[in-house]
Amino acid sequence: MAFEFIQQALTEQAAQALLRTRAVSPHGLNFSSNDYLGLATHPELIAAWQAGANEYGVGSAGSPLVTGYCRAHAQLEEKLADLTGFESTLLFNSGYSANQALLKSLLSKDDLLVQDKLNHASLMEAGSLSPATMKRFKHNDLAHLQQILANRSEYENALLVTEGVFSMDGDQANLSAIAALAKQHDAWLLIDDAHGFGVVEQGLGSVKQQNLAASDVDLYMATFGKALGVSGAFVAADKAVVDYLVNFSKPYIYSTAMPAAMAVSIDKALDVMAEEQWRFMHLNSLINYFRHQCQARNITLLPSLSPIQPLIIGNALQALAVSEKLLQRGILVKAIRPPTVPKGSARLRITLSANHTMADVDLLLAALQEALVGGSVYE
Numbered sequence: 001m002a003f004e005f006i007q008q009a010l011t012e013q014a015a016q017a018l019l020r021t022r023a024v025s026p027h028g029l030n031f032s033s034n035d036y037l038g039l040a041t042h043p044e045l046i047a048a049w050q051a052g053a054n055e056y057g058v059g060s061a062g063s064p065l066v067t068g069y070c071r072a073h074a075q076l077e078e079k080l081a082d083l084t085g086f087e088s089t090l091l092f093n094s095g096y097s098a099n100q101a102l103l104k105s106l107l108s109k110d111d112l113l114v115q116d117k118l119n120h121a122s123l124m125e126a127g128s129l130s131p132a133t134m135k136r137f138k139h140n141d142l143a144h145l146q147q148i149l150a151n152r153s154e155y156e157n158a159l160l161v162t163e164g165v166f167s168m169d170g171d172q173a174n175l176s177a178i179a180a181l182a183k184q185h186d187a188w189l190l191i192d193d194a195h196g197f198g199v200v201e202q203g204l205g206s207v208k209q210q211n212l213a214a215s216d217v218d219l220y221m222a223t224f225g226k227a228l229g230v231s232g233a234f235v236a237a238d239k240a241v242v243d244y245l246v247n248f249s250k251p252y253i254y255s256t257a258m259p260a261a262m263a264v265s266i267d268k269a270l271d272v273m274a275e276e277q278w279r280f281m282h283l284n285s286l287i288n289y290f291r292h293q294c295q296a297r298n299i300t301l302l303p304s305l306s307p308i309q310p311l312i313i314g315n316a317l318q319a320l321a322v323s324e325k326l327l328q329r330g331i332l333v334k335a336i337r338p339p340t341v342p343k344g345s346a347r348l349r350i351t352l353s354a355n356h357t358m359a360d361v362d363l364l365l366a367a368l369q370e371a372l373v374g375g376s377v378y379e
């Protein structure tokens with residue numbers, strides 16, 4: 001049989017409790033989604049999408065440089081530039097493609113790419129496929145970063161990449177220290193704020209939260225599929241950089257533009273985010289409450305102030321077992337296993353949303369307590 005490795009690879013995954021399968025999301029209390037503000041089902045976003053579809057149709061029917069780019073896209077890009085303080089922005093269909101676009105079109109053979117070890121797979125993949133030399137520094141370890149940057153002069157250009165809020169740990173990078181190091185070593189700085197935009201600083205993101213100006217950061221990438229509740233992403237940068245991407249980035253040039261109706265819905269999400277400030281307050285109360293209650297129950301979470309509250313189980317099989325027990329009580333918390341997270345750190349990635357009530361969190365706490373004791377994963 002051709003491609004004999006396929007069955008073998010799947011068998012090996014299963015033997016290590018790492019086989020990935022898709023389940024049509026069951027009904028239940030969802031503590032695994034990235035819908036941090038609870039906007040994915042917001043009636044105003046739905047109505048905006050419907051109105052957008054009535055005006056523009058359901059698809060964009062072309063790539064942005066041919067006929068796919070229309071007024072809705074242009075307006076959204078302008079709004080995002082105003083909001084973030086960058087000169088220019090560019091829409092992408094996903095954060096994955098935005099990261100491919102950035103790393104592959106900006107880096108050349110004689111360049112250095114430096115990434116936090118816990119950066120998202122889309123950044124790692126793009127880095128490996130780019131012709132640059134990629135080095136990774138230990139998670140949030142500024143001394144290690146400095147050590148790597150000490151050899152910066154051996155390379156033509158250098159690009160330093162970190163997340164604002166880390167997707168699997170929920171902690172944050174020290175952006176002002178990282179920006180200072182980037183400046184000191186003449187490196188560009190890219191911040192992937194997929195989990196910070198729409199979440200921290202009233203949704204304005206990690207750069208604003210950490211009191212940096214847009215001019216301290218060369219490239220900013222954030223997504224619409226998480227706190228904003230829709231899908232897609234944008235890159236913010238100087239106009240020349242955006243013009244360069246429009247000319248040389250294949251994921252941008254050779255892909256059908258985001259449906260305009262979706263851009264209309266994202267535009268509305270930005271308005272709702274600004275208007276419904278209670279969402280941020282409520283989300284923060286849920287986070288504080290959940291953390292305190294876990295502490296009272298001896299449930300140890302990673303130190304995170306964001307809606308991402310990871311509970312490390314360690315062993316992949318045990319993580320699956322706890323997740324299954326929670327599901328039996330109607331609570332959806334997926335187990336996240338290697339290689340998405342480092343070996344030995346399989347976890348429940350618990351996420352909170354402004355759509356949850358305190359009573360929902362109480363149900364989660366009770367179910368967790370039972371599932372963890374039953375599974376004897378306290379160590």
Ligand SMILES: Cc1ncc(COP(=O)(O)O)c(C=O)c1O
Nearest residue numbers: 094095096120167192194223225
């Ligand atoms: C940090 C980070 N960057 C990029 C992405 C990719 O974004 P998207 O889901 O829009 O492709 C994700 C999530 O999937 C992410 O967590």
